Amino acid sequence: MTILIAYWPIRGLCEYVYLALEYLEVPYERKTYTAENMNEWYKEDKYNLGLHFANLPYLVEGDFKLVQSLAILKYVGRKYGIFGGDSIEETAHQEALIEHVNDLRSRFSNLCYCDRDLFEAKKVKYFEEFGEELKKLDDWFQERKWMNGDKIFVGDFFLWHTLDVHDCMVPGILEEYPNVTRYKNEVQKIPQIDRYLKSEVYRRFNINAPWANFGCYAGL
Structure with a gap:
């Protein structure tokens, strides 16, 4: 179905x-x-x-x-x-990873939809703090292929998207973090994902609604 x-x-x-x-x-x-x-x-x-x-x-x-x-x-x-584990504890761990990514996504969204007059100043402070989050992720991926270890799960697609919209706003922001960069590249090299990202359906900069400060789609 x-x-x-x-x-x-x-x-x-x-x-x-x-x-x-x-x-x-x-x-x-x-x-x-x-x-x-x-x-x-x-x-x-x-x-x-x-x-x-x-x-x-x-x-x-x-x-x-x-x-x-x-x-x-x-x-x-x-x-x-591709979600849930063999135990309650393993599933809870995956839930926590997703919640962490959602925290990152929410902060980015708050920046995008903040008062337009404050956006540039907030953006500078935001990305100073985001560097600390990228360092944590870089450490995390030092010994992990995917977010949850050796097996991909739905949280990886959530994280890839969250990393990508940040890279859209500040191109090259991930380059200082080799493990994060490797991880993001690994996700988008998956044949199904690569095919989708190259399709006409995918629009990289249709990120937010028209009233946002960045990545706006005008057709709403």
Whole structure:
């Protein structure tokens, strides 16, 4: 059964779900709400699809419906064997890794959507602190191929996306961190991911909504 993923035409909170599905080669379709059809979401689908706490992105697979990007990511991972461990402790460890990446993503999002007059000053301070996070990640990857060790899991696609949007804002920001750079390159060299990143569907700089300070998509 084909999975439907619905979201805005930006990378935002859904790119890592797309990456996981592309890696798994699971058939899926995208429903995209744009300026032309956004009322279909706000006036119809939001209230009529039977979504609990309706939000974007959402997933529909037959009668099953789910919202919240991380819940969707973990659902896909569980279903296709790239999330969860053989014990409660191992699964909790993977959850913690995902939560750590979400902290990084949230800070980046706060920067992108901060007051426009404060953006440049905040950006300088932000990337000074982000260097410390990259050092921690560089140490982490010194003895690990993937985020969780030798086996890739859904958190790797979340981290790859988070690293990439930072590199979009400050090109070359990762170059001082060889293990992080190696890791990011390893993810994008995976044949399924490489194919996706070179496809017409992928748009690297459609990161945020039009009112953000960076990576804005104008079609909303």
